[in-house]
Amino acid sequence: MSDETKPSAGDSSGLSNGLVSDSDRRVYQAAQSLHSSSVKDLLSLGVCERCVFRLVSVEPFDSDLSSVSASTLRSWLEEASAAAAASSESSCSRVCIVCLGVLQFVFSDAKQTLARSECGSDYAARVTELVKREGHEFDSFGLEVSVPSTVVENERAVLLYLKGKYETEGWVQSEKISVKDALKVLVLDPLKASLGAKSDSSSFHIRLTYSMTSDEVQDASETTHERKKRKTDEENGSTSMSENSFEKVYEPCILSVNCNKMPIFFSGRYFKYSRNVSQTRWIIDDERMGEASVEELIGGNILPACLGDSYKFHAAGREDIDVRMLGSGRPFLIEVQNSRKCPSQQSLMEIEEKINNSEKKLVGVKDLKFIGSQCWAMMREGEAEKQKQYAALVWIARPLEEKDINSISSLIELKILQKTPVRVLHRRSPLERERTIHWMKVEKIKGSSHYFLLHLCTQAGTYIKEFVHGDLGRTSPSMGSILGCRAEIIQLDVTDVKMGDS
């Protein structure tokens, strides 16, 4: 047992004895089974060891290839193909003409520093370090890889070359795994181990993006041109696929590691206590309308707790800037993009308290909770069916009489016709819609016979201000036409929003 040592780089002696693990043994045997002259060709063209396995082997691409170093792989391939052992050092460090170093675990980082990993677990450790920097909390991940189009083009050229030269061989015809899928096979297990996470198509994605340096992209386009020419030659029956075509020397790709978390959602109900706060951020000609927005006051407090990139605010309906939202509050969702963490219920309650106890008390929140990743459709459905309850401060041109109170409250399920109000007619279609006022109640105001508080429950989409003042007679009947005098609305509050049939 003490005689058994791991084969070191370039050491091709006593291989059969030196294989310490089952995976080494499997890879070694696979190397022996490969079509030797094509292996020799590809190696001399500058195709990397793992690409050779990928392109020549008929067996499925094996993750064992991840744990064997490139130099060892090379020595085994050379041995199997009886290729002259070139100075392994230099051939191994050469960037593969097909995968541009992707399967060699060679890349430049954002600062143009070259990183070379012996095996998949080294590579995974480097990626893990980059992922950790992003600060995400996760216990499973999905892996995405993207490679420059040059890789795909080069691959096509090499396959064409192989098909031209070895068209009678069965292995040439078999389906080849792509570079990006091969990378996934190689690094998925090592990544799971080093990240300590499961892999699935989860809501958290790690994206490995390989791109070429900018000067190379230009070169690459020229070679694409050349290849197109070669391809035409090939189709014309010319098999003069010259080995010179692959002489180009490539730089390793630049690897950027990006993490992305699918949006997460929080639900709740909001209150708007101010007549100078809009529901969403409202800017006209660089000028803010109102002193703040519900969207920003709530989202601005949730976003930092999630360490997210951005947020979106969705509410079930809206009210005008000068209308307060009281009573039941209005349901809303906050969607947070690329959150690093999910706040606990405890910290959500703290956020709620912070908003509710803010000095200006412009906005309030209740029932704030995390609802996961796919609950957005839920609210949409309810939105169509909701009823709304309001309290409107109304003035009429004559004193309110006792019989008015009764006649108003006797109107149940009153149908009204509303033309698109003048105040929104510039941006909405001119239509006439029927709406229902479910019920109304009059509350007298002490010391004033011309003013009263009108409580009313209406079908969603009813324009309340217009129902009171009549909008030049364009809403009919209106409070004014019912009472037979001019009616004006002084202010309006929403007191309840009912979703669906609740």
Added chain:
Amino acid sequence: MEIQTAEVANNPETEDTIESTKQNQPEEEVEHCYEQKQALEEEEEEDELRSMLLSDIGELPLSPPSATQVNFVSYFITDFTKPGHDQYIYRHANGLCVIGLAPTHVAFKDEGGITNIDFNVGKSDRSVLKVSGKRKKNAMRSESNTALCKVSTAKDSYIVRCCVKGSLLEVNERLINQPQLLNSSADREGYIAIIMPRPADWTKNKESLITLEEYKEKKELSL
């Protein structure tokens, strides 16, 4: 945990009975308390809502400004093409213009006031055009002197003009059956049409109009 299971294992039956009696009693109480608390909370919430609704009601003016006064800026054009042809143009903050007859219009001086309105003037009947969509398809393009309708009294009839260059969005069809609205509330239910001018056209158009103050002065009105 371990100690607990050991105890239960010692004498499971007694433990169970004790547990159940222990639980039942307080649960009812808790529920009762909870109901009370909820009712109390609801009451509190209602009180809070009431106080919020009322607290916002400040000093109430004897007669508040009307929606028209609040939402529109009033302009007038007087003696437009003919003496006494006075019209108002109420411009909303969104740019739309409501067109109607000014109180000093000559038609109101005829006995019995206006008795009929006819939108079938010029090339087309203004009340037949149906404008549709957010882009206001099929809207008739108006120039300021384009005829809008004809109002008649027992004595005479008068052409009313668009006053504004833009798209004619709607005419007040109610007037066809209730022309008396022109006499009773020309500035509200008796409006005649709504026109949407382009901003640049409006800027030019405005120069030919006078303000409410200028109108009062000119007509020596004390409105």
